[in-house]
Amino acid sequence: MKESANLNEVSILVDGQVYKGWKSARIECGIEQISRAFALSVTDDFPGNESFRRLRPGQEVQLFIGNDVVCTGYITSTPIRYDAKSVSVQVQGKSKTVDLVDCCSPWAAIAPSGKAAGQKSDSWQDVKGVKETVKPVQPAKTVNKSWHNQTAKQIIADLCAPYDIKVVCEVKDLNAKLVNFTVNPGEKVFESINRLLTKENLIVTDNAYGDLVITEPGFAGKCTDFLEVGKNILSGSANFDFSQRYSKYVVLGQHKGSDLEFGKKVCQDQGISEDRGVPRHRLFVLKDTGQSSNAIASNRAEFENNLRRAKCKISSHRAQGWRQLSGDLWRMNSEVVIEDNILMMKESQLVYKVTYSLDSSGSFTDIESLPKDGYSRKGYSNKTATNGKKDSLKDSWKDVK
Incomplete structure (x- = not known):
């Protein structure tokens, strides 16, 4: 681990060498992007800085803000632009988990060559990792194409093992046994993971150390600072886009029959959730895959309703600098209290x-947030709906001639 006297200095560690002095930087982390990304650039007088141009795509990299690790992964590209006066060198990279997005699971085609499943390579041995508060899930030591009676987190650990990616599960109740799961040929690893976790309505993202993280909303805790207009908010915006919101969500599915359940009981699973904040009829139908049930279909419909209600209220606020008064970086999947009288917000957001x-112009943090119940697996709490009122939309066309 490198040490930096400047808490806001951006640097990268590649092959034991530290590169800093970047003139511009952009680092993105989100709970719906499994792989965080960064782009750094520096411009020097011609003929440029040779040390920066030694960086190559595919090299392992750790990015720091001060002493805080922000991203662990690979350099993905190193574009260079120049003219008669200067040379501009950019370094772009992504988290280790990018391989889960881009690559297919070898389980469906070939066994990983040169090592057993789950056996880690030593290429990251000198890279510091997170102080483990949650023990990573250990992958199996044998090759599998299909799994029987295994937990979802165990299967995910097996899927990630060939790419040297740890799986950290921050969800205590993810212990349901799966009757059967098979990787589809040509399926990307993240697509397999999505199929596994669809029914659980969980967040799958990465952390600063390149691990895959299965988590729940707000797991990162509460921000120590408020975001408040006139104090630390430089600018803000919200689209309030209701175009992807529906009055009724219907999830259809089916499950395996038995001597006691057969016919319509197994082929007509259905879950319905209504959004009373949408006054006109707008129907959204979703087909549930795999083994379903009325309860699973109902949970899926409720989750879809909750998430779309929340996403229509996504807001963005820009704060000066990257740290709160406590010295902590602003972090995704945390809760922050926002007081914005222009957007009519005074609440805790995710x-x-x-x-x-x-x-x-300086350093800034753009913070996108939404109602914290949007990813809740227990249902969205709409206080205005409990008394029969519809939120922020007209009740009818009665006043239209």
Whole structure:
């Protein structure tokens, strides 16, 4: 681990060498992006800085803000631009988990060559990792194409093992046994993971050390600072886009029959959730895959309703600098209290995405947030709906001639 006297200095560690002095930076982390990304650039007088141009795509990299690790992964590209006066060198990279997004699972085609499943390579042995508060899930030591009676987190650990990615499960109740799961040929690893966790309505993201994290909303805790207009909010915006919101959500599914259940009982599973904040009829139908039930279908419909209600209220606020008064970085999946009289907000929100940026104007953090119940697995609490009122939309066309 490198040490930096400047808490806000951006640097990267590649092959034991530290590169810093970047003139611009952009680092993105979000709870709906499994792989965080960054882009750093520096401009020097011609013929440029040779040390920066030694960086190559595919190299392992750790990015720091001060002494805080923000991203662990790989350099993905190193574009260079130049003219008669200067050379601009940029380094772009992504978290280790990018391989789960881009690559297919070898389980469906070939066994990993040169090592057993779950056996880690030593290429990251000198890279510092997180102080483990949650023990990573240990992958199996044998190759599997299909799993029987295994937990979802165990299967995910097996899927990630060939790419040297640890799985950290922060959800205590993810212990349901699966009757059967098979990787589809040509399926990307993250697609397999999505199929596994669809019915659990969980957040799957990464952390600063390149691990895959299965978590729940707000797990990162509460921000020590408020975001408040006139104090630390430089700018704000919200689209209030209701175009993806529906009055009724219907999830259809089916499950395996038995001597006691057969016919319509197994092929017509259905779950319905209504959004009384949408006054006109707008129907959304979703087909549930795999083994379903009326309860599973109902949970899926409720979750879809909750998430779309929350996403129509996503807001973005820009704060000066990257740290709170406590010295902690602004972090995704934390809760922050926002007081914004312009957007008519005074509530605790879930930090949905953070973007750290640096340019000639200074350093800023763009914080995107939404109602914290949007990802709740226990249902969205709508106080205005409990008394029969519809939120912020007209009740009817009665006044239209």
